[in-house]
Amino acid sequence: MLEVPLWLWGTFAATVVVSLAIDLLAHRTAHVIGFKEAALWSGLWVSLALAFGGLVFLVLGSTAGTEYTTAWLLEKSLSVDNLFVFAVIFGYFKVPRAYQHRVLFYGVIGALVFRGIFLSLGVAVVTRFTAVLFVFAAVLFYSAYKLVKDEQDTFDPGKSFAVRLLRKVVPVRDEYAGTKFFVKEAGKRVATPLLAVVAAIEAADLIFAVDSVPAVLAVSDDAFVVYTSNAFAILGLRALYFLLAGLLDRFHYLSKGLAVILAFIGVKLIFQASHKMISPSVPEIPSPVSLAVIVVVLAFSVVLSIRRPPDAKEDEPSRSSDGPHP
Numbered sequence: 001m002l003e004v005p006l007w008l009w010g011t012f013a014a015t016v017v018v019s020l021a022i023d024l025l026a027h028r029t030a031h032v033i034g035f036k037e038a039a040l041w042s043g044l045w046v047s048l049a050l051a052f053g054g055l056v057f058l059v060l061g062s063t064a065g066t067e068y069t070t071a072w073l074l075e076k077s078l079s080v081d082n083l084f085v086f087a088v089i090f091g092y093f094k095v096p097r098a099y100q101h102r103v104l105f106y107g108v109i110g111a112l113v114f115r116g117i118f119l120s121l122g123v124a125v126v127t128r129f130t131a132v133l134f135v136f137a138a139v140l141f142y143s144a145y146k147l148v149k150d151e152q153d154t155f156d157p158g159k160s161f162a163v164r165l166l167r168k169v170v171p172v173r174d175e176y177a178g179t180k181f182f183v184k185e186a187g188k189r190v191a192t193p194l195l196a197v198v199a200a201i202e203a204a205d206l207i208f209a210v211d212s213v214p215a216v217l218a219v220s221d222d223a224f225v226v227y228t229s230n231a232f233a234i235l236g237l238r239a240l241y242f243l244l245a246g247l248l249d250r251f252h253y254l255s256k257g258l259a260v261i262l263a264f265i266g267v268k269l270i271f272q273a274s275h276k277m278i279s280p281s282v283p284e285i286p287s288p289v290s291l292a293v294i295v296v297v298l299a300f301s302v303v304l305s306i307r308r309p310p311d312a313k314e315d316e317p318s319r320s321s322d323g324p325h326p
Contacts, residue, residue: 008055015052019048019235020109020235030099030102030178031098033100038240038245041238041242042236042239042243045232045236048232049233050069053065056068066287067222067225070287070290070291071225071229073291075212075230075233076236077261077294078208078258079240080244080251080258082204082208082237083237083240085204089204093193095176096176099176103197103198104237105238106201107201108235110198110205111205115205115231116231118209119227119230123223126217126221130273130276131277133272133273134270136218137267137273139210140211140262144262144263147255148259160204162199163200171188172190172193172196174193175193176192177194180192211262216229218265251301253305256301257302258301261298265290268285271284272284
C-alpha cells in the first residue's frame with residue numbers, strides 16, 4: 001500500500017469541495033445547459049483530473065501516477081454507459097431540461113459517498129482474499145458478454161427499489177415545483193418528482209458499481225488511487241452528459257469497445273490473481289499496457305462509429321422512454 005501523505009488527502013478533499021461549491025454557484029439559477037457551456041465544463045473537469053494525476057506522479061511516483069490515469073480513464077469510459085440510463089430516467093419522469101443539472105449534481109454527491117464505501121470494502125476484501133479476483137473477473141466477462149450480445153438489463157426507473165422505497169416513505173406528487181424536492185399540500189409535506197429522479201439516479205449508480213468497482217480494482221488495490229480516480233471521473237459526468245446529449249446513439253460501436261475493455265480487464269484480474277496465488281512466474285499485465293489498450297480501443301470505437309454511422313433503424317433511440325410521471 002502507498003504511503004500517502006495526509007496533505008495529499010487534504011488537497012484532494014479540498015479540491016472536490018471547492019469544485020462542487022463553484023459548480024453549484026455557477027448553476028444556482030436553473031437553466032438549460034448548452035453545448036458550449038457543457039464543453040467548457042468538460043474541459044475544466046478533465047484538466048482538473050489530469051492536473052491531480054500530475055501531482056500523484058510527482059508525490060507518489062510514476063507507478064501510482066500511471067495507475068491513477070488508467071483507473072480514471074477506465075472509469076470515464078465505463079461511465080459513458082451511465083449516460084444512456086440518465087436519458088432513460090429523464091425521459092421516463094419527463095424532467096425539464098433546465099432541472100437536469102440540479103438532479104445530476106445531487107446524484108454526483110451520492111455517487112461519491114456510495115462509491116467510496118464500495119471501493120473501501122473492495123480494497124479490504126481483495127487485500128485479505130485474493131481469490132475474490134477470480135469472481136470479479138467472472139463478473140466482468142459476463143458484463144462484456146451482455147454488451148457484445150446487446151443483452152443489457154433494462155432499467156425501469158419507476159420500478160427501481162429506491163423509487164419504490166421513496167414512495168412508501170413519503171407521498172410523491174405528479175407535478176414539478178421548480179427545483180424544489182419538497183412542497184406542502186393541505187398542510188402535509190410531499191415530495192416532488194425531482195426527488196424521485198434523484199433516487200432513480202442513485203439506484204442506477206449502485207447497479208453500475210457492480211462492473212465499475214471490480215474493473216478499477218484490477219488496476220490498483222490502493223484506496224487512494226482507486227477512489228481519487230473514480231471521484232474525478234464522477235465529477236465530470238454531468239458535463240459529459242450535456243456535451244453528448246443527442247449524440248449518444250451515434251457512438252454505436254462504443255458498447256462493443258467497452259466489452260473488449262471489460263474482457264481485457266477480466267484477463268488482467270486472472271493473471272493478477274494467478275501471480276499471487278499460484279506462482280510468481282505467472283506474469284502480471286503492467287498498468288502502462290492497460291492504459292494503452294484502453295486508449296486504443298476507445299479511439300478505435302469512436303472513429304469506427306463516425307466512419308460507419310448507424311442506419312435509420314439503429315439511429316432511433318432505443319434506451320429512452322416517454323413514460324408517465326411518478
